[in-house]
Amino acid sequence: MPSLDTARIDIERFWSTIERSAEIGPGRPGGLSRLALSDADKDIRDTFVGWCREAGLTVRVDGIGNIFARRAGTDDSLPPVVMGSHLDTQINGGRFDGIAGVLGGLEVCRTLDALGHRTRRPIEIVNWTNEEGARFSPPMVGSGCFVGAYTLDFAQGRTDEEGRTIGQELERIGYRGEMEAAPHAFDAYIEFHIEQGYYLDRDGMQVGVVTGGFPSTGMLVEFKGETAHTGPWPMERRRNALLAGARLLVETDEIGWAYAAGGGKATAARLAAWPNKPGILSDWAQAVCDVRHPDPETSEVMAERVRRAVGESAARAGCTAEILDIWKWGGSIFAQELIDSVRQTSLALGYRTQDILSQAGHDAYFVARHAPTTMIFAPCKGGITHNNAELCTKGDLEPGLNVLLHTVMARADR
Numbered sequence: 001m002p003s004l005d006t007a008r009i010d011i012e013r014f015w016s017t018i019e020r021s022a023e024i025g026p027g028r029p030g031g032l033s034r035l036a037l038s039d040a041d042k043d044i045r046d047t048f049v050g051w052c053r054e055a056g057l058t059v060r061v062d063g064i065g066n067i068f069a070r071r072a073g074t075d076d077s078l079p080p081v082v083m084g085s086h087l088d089t090q091i092n093g094g095r096f097d098g099i100a101g102v103l104g105g106l107e108v109c110r111t112l113d114a115l116g117h118r119t120r121r122p123i124e125i126v127n128w129t130n131e132e133g134a135r136f137s138p139p140m141v142g143s144g145c146f147v148g149a150y151t152l153d154f155a156q157g158r159t160d161e162e163g164r165t166i167g168q169e170l171e172r173i174g175y176r177g178e179m180e181a182a183p184h185a186f187d188a189y190i191e192f193h194i195e196q197g198y199y200l201d202r203d204g205m206q207v208g209v210v211t212g213g214f215p216s217t218g219m220l221v222e223f224k225g226e227t228a229h230t231g232p233w234p235m236e237r238r239r240n241a242l243l244a245g246a247r248l249l250v251e252t253d254e255i256g257w258a259y260a261a262g263g264g265k266a267t268a269a270r271l272a273a274w275p276n277k278p279g280i281l282s283d284w285a286q287a288v289c290d291v292r293h294p295d296p297e298t299s300e301v302m303a304e305r306v307r308r309a310v311g312e313s314a315a316r317a318g319c320t321a322e323i324l325d326i327w328k329w330g331g332s333i334f335a336q337e338l339i340d341s342v343r344q345t346s347l348a349l350g351y352r353t354q355d356i357l358s359q360a361g362h363d364a365y366f367v368a369r370h371a372p373t374t375m376i377f378a379p380c381k382g383g384i385t386h387n388n389a390e391l392c393t394k395g396d397l398e399p400g401l402n403v404l405l406h407t408v409m410a411r412a413d414r
Contacts, residue, residue: 023088024043064152064170065142065170068179070077074119075120079186082125104192104387109123120414131363191376201379220286220325223284223285227281239283241317242273244317244321247395274284
């Protein structure tokens with residue numbers, strides 16, 4: 001049996017769980033389409049829970065569907081060290097985004113079992129509900145509800161395009177748990193994730209030491225106008241909500257280009273309208289957009305420009321506008337002691353590291369409000385993600401998983 005110092009995860013065992021996950025909710029060739037609380041999400045949840053119970057973990061589910069799997073410590077009264085991420089995917093998602101973090105946590109627990117080592121503190125793995133926000137807006141609603149950023153009623157009331165709510169779908173798939181959707185004590189939270197960018201892959205680095213996240217702001221905006229015939233109705237009397245939403249999204253893209261040289265990005269993410277048919281103007285539209293920049297002040301300037309664009313877009317189209325929801329994440333939110341631990345562990349294991357800011361949103365951003373938190377990044381080929389061509393190899397993931405193992409083990413043995 002290897003010593004704790006020389007312990008490594010079993011990459012073949014981990015890879016087999018990734019491959020099994022990739023069979024559940026297939027999308028375009030090579031990818032996944034496993035939207036939150038769909039039948040495919042139920043299937044992967046059931047499979048994950050089965051794996052956890054086989055590993056001797058105790059499984060609990062809270063009222064927003066977050067799954068917690070606990071490995072007891074020798075002093076089980078202590079707050080746990082927690083690993084996790086999400087098992088839901090985008091509609092054209094890959095096989096690793098989020099998934100590697102949840103199944104990586106499972107592999108850590110399996111490795112500790114193989115070593116015959118029981119940590120002093122308990123360890124938990126969490127699968128957060130609806131991280132992607134692809135079916136229900138906003139994203140990261142499970143972790144947001146857990147830390148109190150959203151009420152349970154708000155979270156359960158989010159609807160998809162067919163009008164089905166999170167609460168109804170949780171009930172349907174059997175994951176509306178009895179555990180209170182409220183924070184229980186964490187000693188620390190460490191999230192393993194693929195980078196979702198190209199820097200580590202480009203620079204030949206094995207582990208990304210995540211020092212924070214791009215300060216970001218997302219908005220859900222509703223426009224209201226009036227239906228009318230597209231032929232005879234005069235231009236000056238038109239109140240086309242579809243046009244208002246389109247103007248906002250074009251302006252959002254322009255804002256992104258204005259700040260692109262400094263690393264800024266703005267996304268026109270979604271536009272829905274009704275009736276959205278030929279021959280008739282739409283009297284309702286909803287748009288989703290976001291902005292992000294590595295500099296917090298610049299990011300807020302970009303967000304303020306989007307807010308102004310909401311009113312201007314509505315006025316030019318003769319409509320009214322309301323910002324229904326705003327979500328913010330990122331910044332210098334991670335615990336320095338954990339960042340240092342990840343860096344030192346990586347170097348001790350002989351891996352090439354790079355300090356890096358996360359450019360995407362992650363559940364870790366919300367959890368950082370509740371407990372000391374950090375992230376560990378693994379490279380992905382060309383930085384391609386939210387795409388069925390998303391690709392990582394065993395060699396891409398193994399170093400970060402070993403860093404996760406040793407960082408968690410050291411933290412849990414304190």
